[in-house]
Amino acid sequence: MTEITASAPATFTRPAQARRDIGIKKRYRAERRFRAYGMAAILTGLFFLFVLLWTVISNGYTAFLQTTITLPIEFSEQVIDPKNERADNPAKLMTANYPLLVRDALIKALNIDPSNRALVKQATDMVSASARTQLRDIVVNNQSVIGTTQNVALLAEGNIDSANKGQIDLNVAEANRKVKDTQLGWMKTLTETGAMTKNFNTGLFTFGASSRPEAAGIGVAAVGSLYMMLIVLVLSLPIGVCASIYLEEFAPKNKLTDLIEVNINNLAAVPSIVYGLLGLAVFINFAGMPRSAALVGGLVLTLMTLPTIIIATRAALKAVPPSIRSAALGLGASKMQTIFHHVLPLAMPGVLTGTIIGLAHALGETAPLLLIGMVAFVVDYPGSPMEPSTALPVQIYMWANEAERAFVERTSGAIMILLVFLVLMNLGAILLRRRFERRW
Amino acid sequence: MNMMSEAAVEKALDQKMTTVPYKMIGKDVSVYYGDKRALFDVNLNVRENTVTALIGPSGCGKSTFLRTLNRMNDTIDNCRVTGKITLDDGDIYDAKIDVVELRARVGMVFQKPNPFPKSIYENVTYGPKIHGLARAKAELDQIVEQSLQKAGLWNEVKDRLHEPGTGLSGGQQQRLCIARAVAVSPEVILMDEPCSALDPIATAKVEELIHELRTNFTIVIVTHSMQQAARVSQRTAMFHLGNLVEENDTDKMFTNPDDQRTQDYIMGRFG
Structure with a gap:
């Protein structure tokens, strides 16, 4: 004991070494600089967002x-x-x-x-x-x-x-x-x-296409969009979820599944107009479906939305802690019981968020619809997804081509309506996530 | 009087450990993860109504061996098991054996308490439901009460059975997991370091519980704490680098082990 106390000061009294200058002031400066960059980046983003909203709202x-x-x-x-x-x-x-x-x-x-x-x-x-x-x-x-x-x-x-x-x-x-x-x-x-x-x-919400701005509205386009969203939801959610569950939980991990995974990730980045070409070739030219129909639009948008949903679902499945799987398997649950009783319910908020984001993306998509003939002057409400129809963003695109002052304000007005839809959908995604989020 | 006789029985059990029949027999068990061999021809038997502790330094294969006993290793992609393991004379790696049934007979409690993010009630009834042990509400209620009582948790949670199991404290969660395992009436319960995430008080409770469970179940427990092995088990097996070094009565193991490596490990010279 005495030895230790005696030797302790000795270690501290060794010849004082000059401390190397590690540049504390410089470090602080660098940190402040970095924070300023970050703030500048955010302010730039906010500025442009403000300009966008201001232009749209003041015009519309x-x-x-x-x-x-x-x-x-x-x-x-x-x-x-x-x-x-x-x-x-x-x-x-x-x-x-x-x-x-x-x-x-x-x-x-x-x-x-x-x-x-x-x-x-x-x-x-x-x-x-x-x-x-x-x-x-x-x-x-x-x-x-x-x-x-x-x-x-x-x-x-x-x-x-x-x-x-x-x-x-x-x-x-x-x-x-x-x-x-x-x-x-x-x-x-x-x-x-x-x-x-x-x-x-009220006519803005109920009328269809018209060459007279005062008689033009988004009603018909909104119905077309609604048909397409329903088709996308009904097709892409089950297909996407099944594909992700198989890939994530059942598929053997080998070169082939790696290749599939890489391809799915790449598909999410494929320009949407390419999907339009695909839809034109497969659904219209090969399968003989009608042009300008919401059915074809919905199918094309489904293809486009699938990668988004698969990626989100797989991430959500991966995020479920392995301990939950072990617990269920250890009790004698089969793999499918484990997935459908425990893993999928826990992954559901992520799945729904991915789906809604995918749907919102599809709702705002214009380019693939141009190729399958949905840039159409549709006056009457489509009675079924097989009838010619158009979509909200396409209607905006068509109005933007018109010269009259009254079409300019209608273009912005329709953009506002579309933005409101998108904000509502994203809000829904956030609320769902909050509501079903569980902690473990 | 009853207490006396119970203690006497326990003592008799302890003394005549070598005469207790085997519940599970592992013969030349080897495990490979891909090309890497994790267990080398382990011969280890588990005696009925006995707590068998598996000890050894990290990575020695004790958890791997434990997981072969209810085929949890099957869930790991490139894992391969050779040798023979029997449960009451039936080969558990036989192609005809259904792993679902096996896991109903050999339950498991994990290192980290992992209750389902559901209510306490649902946690306990999940096993009985999927195994078809009970359908009626009354039966399920009874199973829940019995299981929670066996796990020593009933008095603490009986008024909040429908609150989430994840809201309990760590020790309570682990006892809930034990209740969940007990609810399917297994014959063997495997415990993989069940106390490593718990504080000393919760640990003491779980150890006490293991002691009580022994009368109804055969227990195999992996532990890092040698004191725990000494406190709860009657038989101890020491693993090192994938080999079974020594298996012996716990008393002997911690006082006068046969193998020098056991002696060194217990004395804290390595591990």
């Missing part, structure tokens, strides 16, 4: 409002059905001269001389040509309106809508402007009388 929020002109329309029998033959020939109602009703209503409301053709033309140009179908639908659905006068909210024409939202530069010379000064004057009177109002644009 007006798409959710639509100008309407409410006019007292006189459903004159003279115009609609002068020979009173609608009882025998209902098709007569389909071809009646409805624009004339609008013209008459406008002449009355704006106090125009009916013989001044130029002026009348300017007035009728203010109302969307979709008024024809709008009035036709009213009459066909309810023949008793004939002979009465009803207040009908007609969609304003796209340029008038833009002007009403202040999006048209009035400093431009009148000759070069889409909206003339007379029309501006009428807009003022109509607004003052309460005929011209801005309302929530």
Whole structure:
């Protein structure tokens, strides 16, 4: 004991060596520098995200409002059905001269001389040509309106809508402007009388494709997307999960399975347009499925989503601790019981997260759909996945090609709707993960 | 009086260890992991209603031997077992033997407590359910109570059977795992360092439990702690570098071993 205490100081009193300069200040500086780089990287990312959202929202929020002109329309029998033959020939109602009703209503409301053709033309140009179908639908659905006068909210024409939202530069010379000064004057009177109002644009959500921006909406495209998402979910989840379980739990570890694994990882990075080519070759040219159909789109997107789901599922299966497997096997559970009673339920949050991320990816995918003919002008809702349809991102792509100001705002509006869907799906993935996450 | 007789029986058992019949017989057991040989012709027998401790330095093959007894090595891809192991005269590596049935007869408790992330009740009933031992709720309830009682856990958890088993303390979790193994009424229970993740108090409880379980079950335990081997076992086997060095009554092993290497290991000269 005494020896130890005696020898202890000796070790500390050996000749003091000069400590090497390890550059403490430099180390701290390096750390601060690195932190600054990291902050700069994050701020750059946030800046661009902000710019993106700002551009989209500032351009697009007006798409959710639509100008309407409410006019007292006189459903004159003279115009609609002068020979009173609608009882025998209902098709007569389909071809009646409805624009004339609008013209008459406008002449009355704006106090125009009916013989001044130029002026009348300017007035009728203010109302969307979709008024024809709008009035036709009213009459066909309810023949008793004939002979009465009803207040009908007609969609304003796209340029008038833009002007009403202040999006048209009035400093431009009148000759070069889409909206003339007379029309501006009428807009003022109509607004003052309460005929011209801005309302929530329900049409954006329900209409299909149209060359007139005021009558164009994402409704039909959304249904096409919905069909495709259902097909992707129904096909890729079971196929992906089965493939991953087999590869992860049952397949022997050899060169072949290694090769398959490498290929699956590579497939996840294959440009999506290549899947479109594959779908075109296999599903349309070889299997003879219809073009532009949501079925083919869904199949192509399934192929594209599979690698994502397989990779996520395998990672989730791998993350289940081996002790759980040992416990089940040690109790005499078979391999399949072990997997389906214990491993898969524990991996489920990861599987679902992977699936939802894959679906979100598929929802936003455009390129492969271009190749299988889904860039289509689809006006009517597809009744089944076999009928021609289009998809949300494709609709955005098509609107982005249009020049009218009203299509610009609709493009951004549709992007906002798509983003909301994607955010909701990702939120769902996060909530599922939180809800089912277990600790062991 | 009852206590006395039990103690007397125990003492008699301890004294006449060599006359207790064999439950499992391992003959020339060798294990290969790929090209690497992990066990060299081990001849080791396990006696009925006895605690057999397997000791030895890390990597000596004691866990590997333990896992051959219920064919848990089958789950390792490139593992190969040669030799013969019998359970009550039946070859457990026979092609006709169903590993599911074998593991129902030879249960296992692992190093780290590994309850399923389910309720305590479900943890205990999982084994009986997959083996078809019970279907009715009443039967299952009874099995749960009996198993937890045997594992000395009943009083601690009887009011929270439907809370997750992972919420228990480490020692309680390990006893839950023992209850889970007991619930399928095995004949042999294998324990792979069951106390290495537990604190001394929990360890003492598990050791006490092993002592009690011995009356109903044959127990083989792998342990790193020689004191534990001395405390809980009647027979001890010492492994070194894949060879069985010595197998003897525990008393003799820790006082007067036959082999010099055992002596050195027990004295802490290597390992």
